[in-house]
Amino acid sequence: MPTSSRETASRRPWRAFLASEAGAGTLLIACAVLAMAWANSPARHGYETLKKLPLAVTVGPVALAMPLADWVKHGLMSVFFLLVGLEIKRELRAGELVDPRRAALAIFAAVGGMVAPAAIYALLNAGGPGAPGWGIPMATDIAFALGVLSLLGRRVPVGLKVFLTAVAIVDDLGAVLVIALFYSGGLQAGPLLLMGIALAAALAYGTLGGGRHLLVYAVLGLVAWYGSLEGGISPSVAAVLLAFTVPMTPRAGGPHHGPSAGTERSDSPLHRLEHLLQPWVTYAILPLFALLTAGVSLDAAVPNRVTAGVGLGLLLGKPTGLLAASALAVRLGWASLPAGVNWAAMAGVGLLAGIGFTMSLFIAGLAFEGTPYLDQAKIGVLSASTLAGLSGLAVLRRATAATTAGPAGVPGR
Numbered sequence: 069m070p071t072s073s074r075e076t077a078s079r080r081p082w083r084a085f086l087a088s089e090a091g092a093g094t095l096l097i098a099c100a101v102l103a104m105a106w107a108n109s110p111a112r113h114g115y116e117t118l119k120k121l122p123l124a125v126t127v128g129p130v131a132l133a134m135p136l137a138d139w140v141k142h143g144l145m146s147v148f149f150l151l152v153g154l155e156i157k158r159e160l161r162a163g164e165l166v167d168p169r170r171a172a173l174a175i176f177a178a179v180g181g182m183v184a185p186a187a188i189y190a191l192l193n194a195g196g197p198g199a200p201g202w203g204i205p206m207a208t209d210i211a212f213a214l215g216v217l218s219l220l221g222r223r224v225p226v227g228l229k230v231f232l233t234a235v236a237i238v239d240d241l242g243a244v245l246v247i248a249l250f251y252s253g254g255l256q257a258g259p260l261l262l263m264g265i266a267l268a269a270a271l272a273y274g275t276l277g278g279g280r281h282l283l284v285y286a287v288l289g290l291v292a293w294y295g296s297l298e299g300g301i302s303p304s305v306a307a308v309l310l311a312f313t314v315p316m317t318p319r320a321g322g323p324h325h326g327p328s329a330g331t332e333r334s335d336s337p338l339h340r341l342e343h344l345l346q347p348w349v350t351y352a353i354l355p356l357f358a359l360l361t362a363g364v365s366l367d368a369a370v371p372n373r374v375t376a377g378v379g380l381g382l383l384l385g386k387p388t389g390l391l392a393a394s395a396l397a398v399r400l401g402w403a404s405l406p407a408g409v410n411w412a413a414m415a416g417v418g419l420l421a422g423i424g425f426t427m428s429l430f431i432a433g434l435a436f437e438g439t440p441y442l443d444q445a446k447i448g449v450l451s452a453s454t455l456a457g458l459s460g461l462a463v464l465r466r467a468t469a470a471t472t473a474g475p476a477g478v479p480g481r
């Protein structure tokens with residue numbers, strides 16, 4: 069075999085791994101570990117210098133200057149939220165959330181998995197300086213959760229993976245609503261009007277013009293992003309709203325290989341934009357965010373009620389709320405468990421939902437930016453996410469080994 073052929077063959081397993089959910093999750097873990105090691109090493113000054121590196125962008129009369137960490141949080145992460153919005157719209161229009169019974173189970177589970185962690189956090193921090201962080205343990209990191217689930221391979225029922233994905237999508241929508249309603253402030257009418265005009269133009273272009281040229285969305289998205297940033301609303305909200313203006317109708321003359329909705333929409337602007345953004349978000353934006361966010365000096369971060377609230381919310385509140393709400397939906401007859409999935413497997417998924425990471429760290433930055441509580445919240449997120457992933461993997465390994473074909477029953481019935 070020629071040398072080039074051997075090299076190509078040897079690279080294929082690595083390329084396949086990096087393209088998998090496990091590979092994406094592993095990359096995030098590696099960046100988080102590197103950030104922690106760097107922030108607690110003799111070179112920690114370099115880490116802080118990198119985060120605070122000043123960067124300025126000037127376009128005509130508009131000038132923006134922020135540290136690198138803020139450009140990543142408010143700028144690049146907006147692309148992540150744009151992708152989240154596209155995934156939410158796809159699932160609502162042609163995915164797992166179209167079927168009423170599947171949607172009911174995912175919605176109940178996600179809401180329960182958001183309310184219980186927030187309640188636990190609030191009980192520990194009500195009336196104290198850490199009270200604003202109640203939204204931190206509500207989030208689920210879909211990349212990490214699916215990455216851990218994929219480690220079990222084919223022994224995981226397809227329905228379980230689909231359920232976790234649907235829960236994470238609803239969870240993401242809930243997180244965006246929480247950010248919009250509770251973590252925005254100091255609103256400015258002028259910039260927000262500019263954001264509204266840009267989003268209205270995007271909606272008109274998608275509805276009347278077909279939304280064929282993605283460059284138009286890039287330009288209008290930048291205008292909406294600037295308006296939200298200057299107007300006091302997290303740019304993540306503008307990004308998700310922009311995603312909802314991108315149509316799922318196929319391009320004229322595009323492929324029509326069958327009557328199914330998924331086939332008809334395979335060449336839609338939404339799918340093209342989603343496929344364009346996916347690798348950049350997975351292998352550049354999220355790893356960079358993890359690198360610049362996960363680094364916490366353990367000397368300065370003393371665990372307190374904020375750490376406990378975040379940790380218990382993710383590790384205890386997530387699985388408890390998810391299981392209780394799912395059982396309620398099934399008992400009411402509004403939903404049923406996926407085929408081949410038992411309640412032990414649901415408990416494992418509930419634990420995996422406690423992997424907050426990206427979303428939790430993002431909300432922590434909004435809640436406690438510039439305060440010592442930020443590092444304490446990060447400690448809670450990182451420690452709880454690690455424990456949730458390991459315990460969820462252990463529970464699912466045992467549950468899937470014992471799973472038999474056919475739908476599981478309702479506990480106690």
